[in-house]
Amino acid sequence: MDEIICYCKQITKSEIEKAISEGAKTLKDIQEITGACTGNQCKELNPSGKCCSSEINAMLPTKGFTLNTPCGCSHC
Numbered sequence: 001m002d003e004i005i006c007y008c009k010q011i012t013k014s015e016i017e018k019a020i021s022e023g024a025k026t027l028k029d030i031q032e033i034t035g036a037c038t039g040n041q042c043k044e045l046n047p048s049g050k051c052c053s054s055e056i057n058a059m060l061p062t063k064g065f066t067l068n069t070p071c072g073c074s075h076c
Helices: 013-021 026-036 052-059
Strands: 002-005
Touching: 002 013, 002 052, 013 026, 013 052, 026 052
Parallel strands: none
Antiparallel strands: none
């Protein structure tokens, strides 16, 4: 079973990895491509009780990319 990264939108790790392999370089790119990190129920749905933005940012390549774009949820 694929690990869910964004519980609000039920986006999996493999979906995010696919978006990155297809050119996503920022959190905003991931949001636009997958819809991840665009919900507002992080505390209720994510077992960690926090926004998935930090997990997504950690998956992004670091060289030359902007990583700390706020996701816009009320939990970051």
